[in-house]
Amino acid sequence: MSALVRLVDVSKSYRDAAALHPTNLSIDRGKITVLIGPSGCGKSTLLRLIIGLIKPDSGSIKFDGEPITPDNIDVLRHRIGYVIQEGGLFPHLTSRANVLLMARHIAKSQKEMQRRLLELCELTRFSNQLLPRYPVELSGGQRQRVSLMRALMLSPELLLLDEPLGALDPLVRASLQKDLKEIFARLRQTVLFVTHDLAEAIYFGNEIVLMNEGRIVQKGSVTDLREKPADPFVSEFINAQRGVVLT
Amino acid sequence: MSSMVGRDHSSLAVARARRARPSILLLLFLIPVAVVVSASANPIVIGSKKFTESYVLGEIARRTLTDAGIPAEHREGMGGTIILWQALRGGQIDAYPEYTGTIAQEIFKTDRELSLEEIRNALGKLDVGMTIPLGFNNTYALVMRPTEAQRLGVRTITDLRKFPELKIGLTHEFLDRRDGWRPLRERYALPQQNVIGIDHALGYSALANGSIDVKDAYSTDAKIEQNDLIALEDDLHFFPKYEAVFLFRSSMRADAIAALRRLEGTLDEKRMIQLNAEAERTKNYTRAANLYFERGTGSTHVIGESFPHKLARWTFRHLQLVGFSLLLSVVAGIPLGIVASRGGVIGHGILGFAGVVQTIPSLALLALLVPLPFFGISARTAIAALFLYGLLPIVRNTATGLQDIPRPLRESAIALGLSPISRLCEIYLPMASRSILSGIKTSAVINIGTATLAALIGAGGLGEPILSGLNLNDHVTILQGAIPAAVLALFVQWFFDLLDRVLIPKGLRL
Numbered sequence: 001m002s003a004l005v006r007l008v009d010v011s012k013s014y015r016d017a018a019a020l021h022p023t024n025l026s027i028d029r030g031k032i033t034v035l036i037g038p039s040g041c042g043k044s045t046l047l048r049l050i051i052g053l054i055k056p057d058s059g060s061i062k063f064d065g066e067p068i069t070p071d072n073i074d075v076l077r078h079r080i081g082y083v084i085q086e087g088g089l090f091p092h093l094t095s096r097a098n099v100l101l102m103a104r105h106i107a108k109s110q111k112e113m114q115r116r117l118l119e120l121c122e123l124t125r126f127s128n129q130l131l132p133r134y135p136v137e138l139s140g141g142q143r144q145r146v147s148l149m150r151a152l153m154l155s156p157e158l159l160l161l162d163e164p165l166g167a168l169d170p171l172v173r174a175s176l177q178k179d180l181k182e183i184f185a186r187l188r189q190t191v192l193f194v195t196h197d198l199a200e201a202i203y204f205g206n207e208i209v210l211m212n213e214g215r216i217v218q219k220g221s222v223t224d225l226r227e228k229p230a231d232p233f234v235s236e237f238i239n240a241q242r243g244v245v246l247t
Numbered sequence: 248m249s250s251m252v253g254r255d256h257s258s259l260a261v262a263r264a265r266r267a268r269p270s271i272l273l274l275l276f277l278i279p280v281a282v283v284v285s286a287s288a289n290p291i292v293i294g295s296k297k298f299t300e301s302y303v304l305g306e307i308a309r310r311t312l313t314d315a316g317i318p319a320e321h322r323e324g325m326g327g328t329i330i331l332w333q334a335l336r337g338g339q340i341d342a343y344p345e346y347t348g349t350i351a352q353e354i355f356k357t358d359r360e361l362s363l364e365e366i367r368n369a370l371g372k373l374d375v376g377m378t379i380p381l382g383f384n385n386t387y388a389l390v391m392r393p394t395e396a397q398r399l400g401v402r403t404i405t406d407l408r409k410f411p412e413l414k415i416g417l418t419h420e421f422l423d424r425r426d427g428w429r430p431l432r433e434r435y436a437l438p439q440q441n442v443i444g445i446d447h448a449l450g451y452s453a454l455a456n457g458s459i460d461v462k463d464a465y466s467t468d469a470k471i472e473q474n475d476l477i478a479l480e481d482d483l484h485f486f487p488k489y490e491a492v493f494l495f496r497s498s499m500r501a502d503a504i505a506a507l508r509r510l511e512g513t514l515d516e517k518r519m520i521q522l523n524a525e526a527e528r529t530k531n532y533t534r535a536a537n538l539y540f541e542r543g544t545g546s547t548h549v550i551g552e553s554f555p556h557k558l559a560r561w562t563f564r565h566l567q568l569v570g571f572s573l574l575l576s577v578v579a580g581i582p583l584g585i586v587a588s589r590g591g592v593i594g595h596g597i598l599g600f601a602g603v604v605q606t607i608p609s610l611a612l613l614a615l616l617v618p619l620p621f622f623g624i625s626a627r628t629a630i631a632a633l634f635l636y637g638l639l640p641i642v643r644n645t646a647t648g649l650q651d652i653p654r655p656l657r658e659s660a661i662a663l664g665l666s667p668i669s670r671l672c673e674i675y676l677p678m679a680s681r682s683i684l685s686g687i688k689t690s691a692v693i694n695i696g697t698a699t700l701a702a703l704i705g706a707g708g709l710g711e712p713i714l715s716g717l718n719l720n721d722h723v724t725i726l727q728g729a730i731p732a733a734v735l736a737l738f739v740q741w742f743f744d745l746l747d748r749v750l751i752p753k754g755l756r757l
Contacts, residue, residue, distance in 0.1 A: 048658075051662045052661075052662075053658050053661060053662060074664045074666065075664070076664075077661075077663065077664030078664045080662075082662040082663075084658075086653075086655045088656055088658070088662075089659075090659070090674055090754075091754050092680075092752035092753075092754040092755050093752075094754065101663065101665070101673070105665065105666075134753065134754035136754065136757045137757060150663075
């Protein structure tokens with residue numbers, strides 16, 4: 001199975017502080033890769049590099065074998081879905097307009113958009129009655145469902161999720177976790193999922209990438225991390241969240 | 248004060264106002280057309296300075312030309328000597344009443360008293376003609392309350408030396424003139440330190456209530472008689488002669504020059520005081536000017552324009568000034584605000600420039616624009632000044648509105664793959680719409696107030712009654728401009744609140 005995204009020696013610093021040391025990483029097609037680590041470890045930086053919100057200081061990022069450049073980034077973005085913790089929905093647009101925004105721009109037909117919209121409502125368990133509502137009229141969980149619909153609208157090859165459930169209360173979070181997992185399975189979606197919660201990482205991840213201080217410390221299954229820690233930090237991180245993991 | 252323009256023009260203005268009434272919304276934005284149309288006629292333009300006598304002489308000249316079958320209009324109260332002179336040289340006006348002493352002192356900047364011949368020759372080189380004196384000498388005088396003068400025993404200007412505690416209030420022009428306060432004080436060695444600048448008409452009130460003790464006046468000023476004031480004798484013969492004449496462009500049509508010439512030697516001081524008194528009593532310069540003609544030709548009485556007509560004309564003009572300048576401010580301000588929101592040298596430069604413009608007093612900004620080519624004494628100048636004033640709130644609110652968009656939303660728009668133009672037009676600007684609209688509203692409300700100053704350079708509007716009321720010291724006339732201006736500001740506020748509901752996306756108002 002080939003890698004959809006390949007980072008080679010990618011690094012990024014802000015002023016003098018390195019946010020990401022030279023890093024290599026492949027994201028395999030059809031897999032859910034979870035980036036995990038304490039805050040400030042560089043996991044969001046990595047995501048933002050892939051979607052082109054920031055430019056790497058060195059190294060190259062290839063998407064589907066093609067290096068990401070300023071010239072092709074806008075086209076590549078149509079093949080990548082991106083969901084952030086706050087949802088990132090535009091407050092002046094209805095849920096429907098938020099979801100259809102990009103599709104309208106690349107001139108999809110009304111009929112096709114409507115069909116896809118209803119399909120996504122069904123997929124994300126979002127009532128289509130709520131489509132005319134503005135983001136402020138929705139609950140946090142509903143907002144994230146709309147945000148996910150927007151990210152999936154153009155059937156992207158890659159879905160980037162930056163702590164998408166971080167701001168939700170535990171019950172809503174649990175039900176969305178379950179729905180998300182089902183959705184990913186149904187779509188055989190390639191996902192790069194950022195979280196700081198080990199339980200969530202284990203719940204979703206085929207592949208867990210543990211990061212600390214701008215470096216990837218270990219990559220593997222949860223069993224690998226637990227039984228063959230590459231570094232004392234790995235055990236420390238896992239033990240710190242053990243209570244959660246065991247229950 | 249009833250006829251800034253002839254009846255033809257005023258009825259045109261009213262007709263325009265009527266047409267506009269149903270759609271004031273449109274009016275605000277369709278104004279440029281009307282401005283251009285009204286500027287296209289080509290009559291002889293008479294200017295006048297901002298005091299009663301000059302208004303009356305201007306009206307007399309207009310009427311004389313009109314009676315001779317020459318289309319003419321009168322721009323009253325345009326400002327002081329330099330503004331009128333610049334306007335004459337620049338061709339914005341064709342003629343205006345002036346005084347020989349002022350020509351020597353202010354225009355040719357000499358302290359020597361020039362003969363009529365010398366003045367005529369010097370003007371001729373500048374392609375400006377001068378009539379023979381009209382017949383009266385309106386020199387400066389210092390006036391006091393007679394009771395006070397008697398109590399102190401002051402009869403001549405020299406006598407003032409003995410009373411350094413007297414408070415002196417002078418018009419701004421007199422304070423700065425070469426034949427004004429400074430040389431006068433030197434010649435007479437006057438000791439008074441308490442000297443303030445005050446508007447001419449307000450000065451009479453100040454004199455009456457004792458806020459000041461001495462003020463400057465014109466010797467034909469009807470107020471001297473009306474207020475029973477005493478003029479101090481110029482015992483050292485400081486003030487030069489101020490013979491009233493008309494200055495005109497040498498290129499003015501010959502029949503118009505001939506018509507103006509017929510006024511030579513026809514107005515003595517007594518007659519002029521009468522006309523001035525009539526003007527101040529009736530607040531109607533046309534009527535006062537007509538008094539001049541009644542002597543010879545009998546009754547050709549012009550009916551004054553009714554108040555509702557005047558109000559419609561002022562208000563419409565005011566809306567023209569504010570609407571057109573606001574339109575320009577919006578068209579220029581939003582793009583500038585977008586650039587400014589990106590920061591950097593250019594962004595800070597734009598905000599800095601708009602901020603500096605705002606700190607220039609509006610009167611000074613008008614005065615700075617008047618001498619520039621293309622501007623001069625016209626509505627154009629007023630609109631340009633209002634445009635510059637309106638810029639800052641719009642630029643700043645556009646910039647802050649855009650900068651206040653949270654980073655996650657900004658990045659979401661980028662991550663979706665929207666083009667920069669779509670991001671701006673479909674995401675950023677709608678999200679900043681509340682802030683931008685409130686900037687436009689601020690601009691509009693401020694400009695309704697500032698536009699009253701446009702009357703100072705003859706651009707009309709609701710400042711017209713305010714200015715002539717100030718000039719006549721007549722509160723009712725001032726209120727005729729001040730109240731409609733305040734109502735207009737309220738109306739505009741309300742109009743924009745309504746606009747908010749139409750233009751700000753619903754999702755941002757929930």
